[in-house]
Amino acid sequence: MITLSSDFGSPYPAAMKGVVLQRTDARLVDVSHEFPRQDVRAAAFWLREILPYFPPATHLVVVDPGVGTDRAAVAVEAGEHVLVGPDNGVLLPAARALATQADAEAAAGDGTDAFAVHDIGYEDAESSTFHGRDVFAPAAAAVHDSWVDDGTVPNAVDGLGDVAPTDEFVDLELPEPKIEGDTIRGEVLVVDDFGNAITNVPGYVLEGLDEVRVDGQSVPAVETFAEVPEGQWLATVGSHGNVELDVNRGRGDDAFGVKASDSVRIEL
Secondary structure, three states, rough: EEEEEEEOOOOHHHHHHHHHHOOOOOOOOEEOOOOOOOOHHHHHHHHHHHHHHHHOOEEEEEOOOOOOOOOEEEEEEOEEEEEEEEEOOOOOOHHHHHHHHHHHHHOOOOOOEEEEEEEEEOOOOOOOOOOOHHHHHHHHHHHHHOOOOOOOOOOOOOOOOOOEEEEOOOOOOOOOOOEEEEEEEEEEEOOOOOEEEEEEEEHHHOOOOOOOEEEEEEEEEOOOOOOOOOOOEOOOOOOOEEEEEEEEOOOOOOOOOOOOOOOEEOOO
């Protein structure tokens, strides 16, 4: 399969699908085309959380505020997956997760060197503003059709021509919280469509606690939203394993007054 992810909304993803389907009979699966516009870090976070649930696939990703500049176009081999997109860091957190997953399954290490980045070039692009259609979609189709017959990755970038791994690529690592005794200084990574403010604070810090202070405000620490009355602020651990700042049947970002990239202080 080929998965597609972007911040395009509609109708632009249809053009990418059309290009792919002209070249291959791949099964197409949309991850999302509603990532926050031009927010590379938010897309990187969600891809890291979502793509490891897929079977081996080619992942076409276009969140590309640098389109038309001299930024590179890359294909990243990671475990049993290949990611295709702009060289702005958006692919790297997911690539690390996929490589680490593959390494863990093989009991071969921590995955730190288990991905390879290839500069695929884009000199023949028809447009300087729609590389999703003109560069990345054709590249994803070429990668898909280069997979060997048994579905494994080893020849997956052959269809891209004469490309080789490169050490020159834009990296992106999501920020880590600072834990000092009972005080944790973290950051809101993303806010989802429910208004849940997802932080970079690991969920284990809430273990055994009934309450924490978030930026000076005491809130219950609970496992489920239903443990507090409707409208109650709360801290919980989301499906991604991080601490979320939420409201039962309300918007956590509004209640806590935070948005993506804002700092938060959690006192245990």
